[in-house]
Amino acid sequence: PTQKQVETMAWMLKNANTERIVLRTTTDSIQQSANPVTSKGQTEVLDSYSLAPTEDPLIYAPGYPPLFNEQKARNIPPEGLRLQPDEGKHWADRHGNFTHQFEAVFQMLALLYPSMRFNKVEIVINRTSLMYLHKISKENSTQSFHLDLELVGNTLFIGRRVKNAKTTSNAFGHNFEEAFTIHDPDSHGANGYFRVIKYQLGDLEVVVRLEADAYKADNRRHVTVAPATPEELKNAAPRIPHGVPTCTKVVAAGAFVPQNHIIELKSNDSSKPKEQM
DSSP states (O other): OOHHHHHHHHTTTOOOOOOOOOHHHHHGGOOOOSOOOOOOOOOOOEEEEEEEOOOOOOOEEEEEEOOOOHHHTTTOOOOOOOOOOOOOOEEETTTTTTTSSHHHHHHHHHHHOOTTOOOOEEEEEEEHHHHHOOOOTTOOOOOOOOOEEETTTTEEEEEESOOOOOOEEESSSHHHHHHTEEEETTSOOOOOOOEEEEEEEEEEEEEEEHHHHOOOOOOSOOOOEEOOOOOHHHTTOSSSSOSSSTTEEEEEEEEOGGGGGOOOOOOTTTOOOGGGG
């Protein structure tokens, strides 16, 4: 193995008891669900939030999704649009500095839906981790990765762990998104928009947190919350206090956007077929 592979493996196994392997399995042992796994069932959007550009974790709920600049996209000149490669460090995991990866989800729900419970939810996961597991089941993955598993009652929390919360990149993804989106002037510099959805995955009731790039505008009015005032931002507090100094604070601000208006933006600097993007 290369030095980089050795360092990666050492990081992945940090604090792990390598002498007590609970389960060793292969893709051949993955059994097909007895119930069909489809997307035909009903999907429930629990709600959404944006991350504030603050040193200590602060979220706006329901948050501010960037607006897709459809006019600019429709008027790209024949010679195309030239973008500069991404520079500096960008988030690989925007929840890397949170007390718990899913704390923001529960702080958001405690503000907007304080009576909501996850008693019947069996898995809570983020989209990236779900994609990793999907690739393994399709025998499409050769990349090592680390997931943290926590069982609370009957609910399994599958958390993502990355070596560096911020990484450098010379691709175009971030600049591409910035070129074709418009940030809400009331968003106080929010720099990440997340949605939380619930649906049936085979036999399991699953809650998935995903980052959304933008939304398409229409003439309908969305359910909005007044912009946060400087006083509200100053006095922001967690809805679920738990005594940790970096506890996530939450402020009611933003607008709820229907799921069918949410879009994902993809740049394709490698000329990949669309189905591989």
